[in-house]
Amino acid sequence: MTQLKIPDLSIDQYEADGFLICQDPIVPTEIVQNASQGMDALRSGQYETGIAPEPSYWEPGDDADKLCKIEMPQIANYAIMDLITYPSIGEAVAQITRAEMVQVWWVQLLGKPPATNRGQTNIGWHQDQYYWRIWEAESQLLTVWVSISNVTEQDGPMRLVKRSHRWGLLEQNDFYGQDHDHQMAETKLPENEIWEEEMALLPAGGASFHHCLAYHASGPNRSSTMRRSLAIHVRTEKSRPVNDQRTGLSRFIDNHDYCPVIYQS
Numbered sequence: 001m002t003q004l005k006i007p008d009l010s011i012d013q014y015e016a017d018g019f020l021i022c023q024d025p026i027v028p029t030e031i032v033q034n035a036s037q038g039m040d041a042l043r044s045g046q047y048e049t050g051i052a053p054e055p056s057y058w059e060p061g062d063d064a065d066k067l068c069k070i071e072m073p074q075i076a077n078y079a080i081m082d083l084i085t086y087p088s089i090g091e092a093v094a095q096i097t098r099a100e101m102v103q104v105w106w107v108q109l110l111g112k113p114p115a116t117n118r119g120q121t122n123i124g125w126h127q128d129q130y131y132w133r134i135w136e137a138e139s140q141l142l143t144v145w146v147s148i149s150n151v152t153e154q155d156g157p158m159r160l161v162k163r164s165h166r167w168g169l170l171e172q173n174d175f176y177g178q179d180h181d182h183q184m185a186e187t188k189l190p191e192n193e194i195w196e197e198e199m200a201l202l203p204a205g206g207a208s209f210h211h212c213l214a215y216h217a218s219g220p221n222r223s224s225t226m227r228r229s230l231a232i233h234v235r236t237e238k239s240r241p242v243n244d245q246r247t248g249l250s251r252f253i254d255n256h257d258y259c260p261v262i263y264q265s
């Protein structure tokens with residue numbers, strides 16, 4: 001398989017906005033399709049490596065209307081591991097951060113089913129760093145969100161607020177918050193800042209990259225198919241666990257079979 005050439009990504013834009021949306025696929029179709037089948041296997045409780053994902057919000061057998069969020073899916077499925085280690089991902093992160101080393105330290109598989117009256121599948125406004133206190137505050141942490149299905153406006157795409165990575169930790173942070181209007185009304189913006197959103201509309205294999213303080217959320221999936229993605233949380237050499245402890249979501253960082261280094265200069 002020939003490796004996809006990574007598009008030129010603008011470090012200036014990443015630094016100015018706190019995120020970057022890359023509409024050119026950075027992962028080839030075959031790898032994306034295999035990962036999508038891997039997702040189906042995990043949803044039916046099949047773990048081909050013999051290892052189950054970490055305990056998750058979603059478990060096999062849960063309601064089809066429920067947001068599917070599976071923690072560390074790459075330890076249970078080879079095709080998902082192939083996707084998260086695809087070289088363009090690490091190279092792209094190195095390009096926008098000037099990193100010498102990029103390591104995957106946690107992964108979430110996300111499936112957002114079509115909205116029904118019962119399903120609560122919005123993802124509320126939040127900054128990832130709010131949930132990541134295990135890392136020193138200045139750590140260079142970001143998320144590569146790779147779409148494994150086409151994500152159009154109908155599918156409940158991720159929405160990101162420009163420059164919010166410069167606003168510090170905001171008071172309204174709730175990943176499971178369903179009422180976006182309420183959250184937005186309660187969010188205090190720093191003086192002279194404005195709310196300017198961008199939607200991450202992506203083809204399958206496309207990716208967005210967001211800083212750990214970028215404010216983001218996503219609304220209902222109004223299409224007839226599940227929105228599928230992998231949120232790959234990565235760190236560079238400019239990151240350190242608080243007190244150098246391995247705990248919570250940093251508990252596997254010394255295990256490179258689970259948390260592979262995907263770029264080294």
Ligand SMILES: O=C(O)CCC(=O)C(=O)O
Binds near residue numbers: 128157158216229
């Ligand atoms: O999938 C979404 O809509 C949001 C994902 C998210 O919060 C993240 O990747 O940090």
